[in-house]
Structure formats: structure tokens, C-alpha cells
Amino acid sequence: xxxxxxxxxxxxxxxxxxxxxxxxxxxxxxxxxxxxxxxxxxxxxxxxxxxxxxxxxxxxxxxxxxxxxxxxxxxxxxxxxxxxxxxxxxxxxxxxxxxxxxxxxxxxxxxxxxxxxxxxxxxxxxxxxxxxxxxxxxxxxxxxxxxxxxxxxxxxxxxxxxxxxxxxxxxxx
Numbered sequence: 001x002x003x004x005x006x007x008x009x010x011x012x013x014x015x016x017x018x019x020x021x022x023x024x025x026x027x028x029x030x031x032x033x034x035x036x037x038x039x040x041x042x043x044x045x046x047x048x049x050x051x052x053x054x055x056x057x058x059x060x061x062x063x064x065x066x067x068x069x070x071x072x073x074x075x076x077x078x079x080x081x082x083x084x085x086x087x088x089x090x091x092x093x094x095x096x097x098x099x100x101x102x103x104x105x106x107x108x109x110x111x112x113x114x115x116x117x118x119x120x121x122x123x124x125x126x127x128x129x130x131x132x133x134x135x136x137x138x139x140x141x142x143x144x145x146x147x148x149x150x151x152x153x154x155x156x157x158x159x160x161x162x163x164x165x166x167x168x169x170x171x172x173x
Contacts, residue, residue, distance in 0.1 A: 006069045008033035009047060017047055017057060024066045031069030034095070037088035039075050046072075051087065054094050067096030071129070076116040077105040082123060089127040099160075100124050101132045103139045104150070113140060114153045121159035132160045 007024040009017065009032065017034060024032050038048040049057065061067060071092040074085055089100060102120050107113045121131035135147035151159050 004031060004069075005029040006031035006033055008070070009035060009072075013046065017049055017053070018060050021057075021060050021064050021066050025064035029066065031067055033070040033072060034068050034092070034097075035073070036068075036071045036092045036097075037074055037085060039073075049091055049095070051091055054091065057095065061095060068092055069097060069099065070132070071097050071100040073134075074100060074102040074120060075105055076102050076113075076120055078107075078112075078116070080116070080120070082119075085120070085123055086126070089124055089129055093127040093129055097129060099130050099132050101134050103134055103136070104141045105139055107140045110146075110150065110153075113150050117150050117159060118154035118156050121154060121156035125156070130160055131156070 005028065007020060007027065007029050009020055012020060012023070015023075017032070020032050020034075024030075035046045035048045036050075038046045071089065074080075074088075092100065102117065104113050104116060107116070117131070117133050124131040133141065133147050133151050135141045135143055141147045141150060
């Protein structure tokens with residue numbers, strides 16, 4: 001069975017996205033996981049790709065045979081900047097991305113979490129991207145069961161569950 005491999009920028013935050021693309025190509029990976037949205041509080045800690053980077057980066061990726069696979073990370077915390085999210089999703093779509101990861105924070109109940117994720121999934125769909133909900137201890141959705149319930153209840157055909165093995169095992173999965 002053949003499957004595609006991806007390198008996530010979290011594995012090497014000290015290198016440029018251009019170098020990440022080259023490393024991915026050298027290792028036979030088809031995709032890179034990149035940051036097209038970085039929350040204000042985390043700016044500077046993660047290498048964010050913006051629209052001005054597209055001409056250079058598109059050429060680099062094309063030459064290496066690598067595309068963006070997943071976009072990170074969209075916090076659904078009640079203060080979502082949908083315009084900034086949309087711009088970031090469009091940048092990712094221009095690089096070939098098909099998925100975007102969201103984290104849910106600061107919710108008062110499960111209905112609020114479902115509504116936030118449903119809105120994000122609909123926004124992603126406008127760029128041809130599938131929204132993914134990732135669970136982990138430092139969010140309002142700490143386990144796989146809770147994340148699966150939110151994705152299911154959101155009922156959006158473009159919403160999926162993100163299962164990072166590290167978070168799965170850390171949270172008793």
C-alpha cells in the first residue's frame with residue numbers, strides 16, 4: 001500500500017520554509033505542513049507564510065515536487081478573525097494545501113464548540129480546504145471522543161478529526 005509522507009515545520013522551526021521544502025523533497029516527501037496563520041500571541045515563534053511569499057515559494061515547491069499539505073493553526077477561541085483566516089486559507093490553497101487544523105479554546109459548552117468548528121469548516125470549504133479539529137490537553141477539547149463528537153455534530157461535509165499520535169497517547173487514548 002502506497003501512502004504520502006509529509007514533513008511538518010514544527011519539526012524544524014529554526015529553518016526557513018524554503019529549506020523545509022528542500023528537505024522534504026530530498027527525503028521523498030510529497031507534502032509539508034506549514035503555518036499560514038499564527039495567532040498574535042505566537043507571532044515570531046512560528047515561520048508564517050504570507051501572500052508576498054507566494055511567487056518565490058510556489059516556484060520552489062514546483063521545482064521540488066512538494067506541496068503544502070496541512071495548514072496550521074487556527075485558534076477557535078471566540079475572537080476569530082475570519083478575514084485573516086480567509087486570507088491565510090487562500091495562501092495555503094495557492095500552495096496546494098488541502099487541510100487546515102483548528103484548536104478550540106475557551107468555550108462555555110459543547111454547542112459553542114460545535115458552532116465555532118462548523119463556521120470554520122464552512123470558511124475552509126470556500127478555499128477548497130478541509131477543516132480538521134485537533135484535540136490536546138492545552139485546549140478545550142482534550143480527547144478524541146470529545147473532538148469526534150464536535151466534528152460529527154457540526155455536520156459539515158468538509159470537517160474532519162485530526163489525530164496527532166502524541167496527543168492521543170498523552171491524553172490516555
